[in-house]
Amino acid sequence: MEWSGEEIAVVVLAVLGAAGVFNPRQVPAAPWRIEVVLELKTDMGEDGKMTYAIEVCELVKTYPGKIRALDGFTLAVKPGIIFGLLGPNGAGKSTAIRILNTLSRPDSGTALVDGMDVTRKPGAVRARIGCVPQKSGVDPEATGRENLELQGRLHGLRGRELAARVDELLERFSLAQSANRLARTFSGGMQRKLDVALGLVHRPHVLFLDEPTTGLDPEARAAMWDDIAKLAGEDGITVLLTTHYLEEADRLSACVAIMDRGRVVAEGTPERLKSELRGDAIQIELMRAAQDGVVRAALERLDGVSEVAVEGRALRARADHGATAVPPILAALELAGVPVAAVRVARPTLDDVYLRHAGRTFAQAELGGSR
Amino acid sequence: MTTLMHLLFLTQRQLRALLRQPWYIAFTIVQPVIWLVLYGQLFQRVVELPGFHGESYISFLTPGVIIMTALFSGGWNGMGTIVEIERGVMDRFLVSPASRVALIGGRLAALAVVSIVQSVLLIALGLLLGARLGGGALGVATLLAGGVLLAVPFGALSNALALTVRKQESVIGASNFLLLPLTFLSPVYMAKDLMPGWIRTVTRFNPVTWSVDAAREALKPQADWAAVLARIACLVLFALASAALATRAFRTYQRSL
Numbered sequence: 001m002e003w004s005g006e007e008i009a010v011v012v013l014a015v016l017g018a019a020g021v022f023n024p025r026q027v028p029a030a031p032w033r034i035e036v037v038l039e040l041k042t043d044m045g046e047d048g049k050m051t052y053a054i055e056v057c058e059l060v061k062t063y064p065g066k067i068r069a070l071d072g073f074t075l076a077v078k079p080g081i082i083f084g085l086l087g088p089n090g091a092g093k094s095t096a097i098r099i100l101n102t103l104s105r106p107d108s109g110t111a112l113v114d115g116m117d118v119t120r121k122p123g124a125v126r127a128r129i130g131c132v133p134q135k136s137g138v139d140p141e142a143t144g145r146e147n148l149e150l151q152g153r154l155h156g157l158r159g160r161e162l163a164a165r166v167d168e169l170l171e172r173f174s175l176a177q178s179a180n181r182l183a184r185t186f187s188g189g190m191q192r193k194l195d196v197a198l199g200l201v202h203r204p205h206v207l208f209l210d211e212p213t214t215g216l217d218p219e220a221r222a223a224m225w226d227d228i229a230k231l232a233g234e235d236g237i238t239v240l241l242t243t244h245y246l247e248e249a250d251r252l253s254a255c256v257a258i259m260d261r262g263r264v265v266a267e268g269t270p271e272r273l274k275s276e277l278r279g280d281a282i283q284i285e286l287m288r289a290a291q292d293g294v295v296r297a298a299l300e301r302l303d304g305v306s307e308v309a310v311e312g313r314a315l316r317a318r319a320d321h322g323a324t325a326v327p328p329i330l331a332a333l334e335l336a337g338v339p340v341a342a343v344r345v346a347r348p349t350l351d352d353v354y355l356r357h358a359g360r361t362f363a364q365a366e367l368g369g370s371r
Numbered sequence: 372m373t374t375l376m377h378l379l380f381l382t383q384r385q386l387r388a389l390l391r392q393p394w395y396i397a398f399t400i401v402q403p404v405i406w407l408v409l410y411g412q413l414f415q416r417v418v419e420l421p422g423f424h425g426e427s428y429i430s431f432l433t434p435g436v437i438i439m440t441a442l443f444s445g446g447w448n449g450m451g452t453i454v455e456i457e458r459g460v461m462d463r464f465l466v467s468p469a470s471r472v473a474l475i476g477g478r479l480a481a482l483a484v485v486s487i488v489q490s491v492l493l494i495a496l497g498l499l500l501g502a503r504l505g506g507g508a509l510g511v512a513t514l515l516a517g518g519v520l521l522a523v524p525f526g527a528l529s530n531a532l533a534l535t536v537r538k539q540e541s542v543i544g545a546s547n548f549l550l551l552p553l554t555f556l557s558p559v560y561m562a563k564d565l566m567p568g569w570i571r572t573v574t575r576f577n578p579v580t581w582s583v584d585a586a587r588e589a590l591k592p593q594a595d596w597a598a599v600l601a602r603i604a605c606l607v608l609f610a611l612a613s614a615a616l617a618t619r620a621f622r623t624y625q626r627s628l
Binding site (some may be wrong): 098101102103104105123127129131133135136137138139140141142146150151153156182198208225267 | 376377380381384387388391458459460462463464465466467468469625626628
């Protein structure tokens with residue numbers, strides 16, 4: 001069998017080529033020790049100032065085709081709370097999460113998670129975060145227990161500690177009975193629970209929940225809400241929850257940020273955001289369709305009543321104090337000869353907040369996509 | 372150390388899934404069985420041409436088809452990666468401290484095991500059909516190694532492609548476009564001396580040729596071990612280079628997210 005020089009040449013070229021593209025920094029190995037030192041420094045905080053669990057400054061991310069998914073995204077999340085990142089589909093929530101959990105990289109801007117820079121120390125970030133992705137990350141060809149065990153092992157848990165933690169989570173998420181069944185036989189709600197358990201195995205400091213209840217039936221959604229509500233209380237971890245359900249953010253989060261077109265347009269506790277809006281919404285159902293002009297003329301003279309609009313039989317107005325404004329409104333309508341069928345006074349919702357800050361309703365934004 | 376442990380865990384995961392559906396391996400050797408049985412019969416008398424060296428065609432064909440099977444197993448391996456990406460399992464591993472090398476390595480290690488099982492089954496079938504494999508245990512071991520060392524680099528390249536394009540169609544397209552031509556541009560079915568000149572030139576640069584040559588040489592009663600080892604060394608380098616490329620492909624994948 002002859003041996004030819006060409007064959008050797010080809011292989012040498014292949015090796016050189018690969019060596020050229022192979023960057024040893026990409027292989028996570030030794031630098032763990034160094035990171036531990038840095039961790040101590042950051043956790044203590046400089047000058048005793050409070051450090052944030054998540055600190056994001058001016059992130060920009062553009063996808064091919066000039067789609068600017070993040071456009072100066074800035075955010076600070078205090079430790080130990082559930083923080084709701086709210087926005088319609090396409091607002092940039094998932095892109096933000098993907099950068100914060102090191103899956104993707106920003107074009108510019110900085111982000112610290114638990115004090116660690118996501119682009120400079122992705123390994124340290126990965127060790128401290130848990131992620132529950134929008135789509136499930138469960139391995140359907142493994143059992144619930146095997147899924148959890150592997151995840152724990154990848155995070156360095158071993159032996160008895162691992163077994164105890166896995167049992168604890170299976171119990172807590174009511175999966176103990178099905179622990180040895182293949183995950184592909186799980187219901188949607190069970191898979192979601194397993195996803196959350198996978199995110200918690202290693203007791204992360206920060207948990208990312210990306211649209212945790214999308215696609216769940218109402219019953220499973222209610223159960224998931226209970227599980228999420230317990231997280232910040234019992235585990236003391238910081239949860240960044242993205243959702244496009246206003247109700248979900250309102251109910252679970254201590255603090256919310258509203259995203260639109262790749263940036264935060266409003267931030268604060270749900271209560272504060274809502275109280276910033278001027279007054280309550282008054283919705284009146286008329287007995288029969290009335291003329292906009294007539295009604296407006298009758299109501300806009302009243303003190304503290306504004307933004308009057310009539311559409312068929314539906315009348316909408318805004319009042320500084322909903323309850324006290326109702327009697328004069330009814331009286332004025334009666335005087336104008338417009339009979340009323342029903343009245344409702346509503347406190348502002350996050351939808352109203354969104355409307356004010358993004359200039360369109362949530363539903364419109366969902367329909368129109370990001371642009 | 373961490374990388375090695377992760378490699379162990381991730382390989383274990385792949386093999387466990389495989390053990391749950393052992394018929395999968397039977398499914399993957401349907402085609403090579405057809406090659407061995409029908410091709411082996413149809414072209415029986417081709418060995419009467421000068422250029423073959425007196426062995427029976429089934430003895431010539433068996434190692435060839437085994438190497439070809441390894442090539443195909445490797446080439447299609449990226450499909451599994453695409454399934455993992457679509458299931459979200461890949462992203463879950465990527466946001467955990469799982470070693471990137473182990474993520475690819477686990478797939479390739481499991482691929483190596485599959486390749487060995489396939490080879491053993493096909494050796495048994497070849498012997499049943501009358502193939503004579505000289506060279507003893509060392510010869511057979513070299514045949515198995517030749518298969519593994521071809522499956523692994525093509526598996527790595529297939530995974531690199533899967534991570535880069537993330538589309539089943541592209542991996543299917545590339546595999547169909549490359550694997551069969553690579554087989555026919557190698558001495559799997561035909562002795563080199565009987566090939567047209569240009570094909571003989573092309574075969575020299577084809578890793579399939581290195582693998583088939585090493586296996587056939589090792590299976591001769593008096594093998595030229597220097598030539599075998601040289602081929603094996605080439606395959607090892609090719610495998611390392613491909614695996615490095617596949618590990619790097621994670622960066623391309625993450626950049627596109």
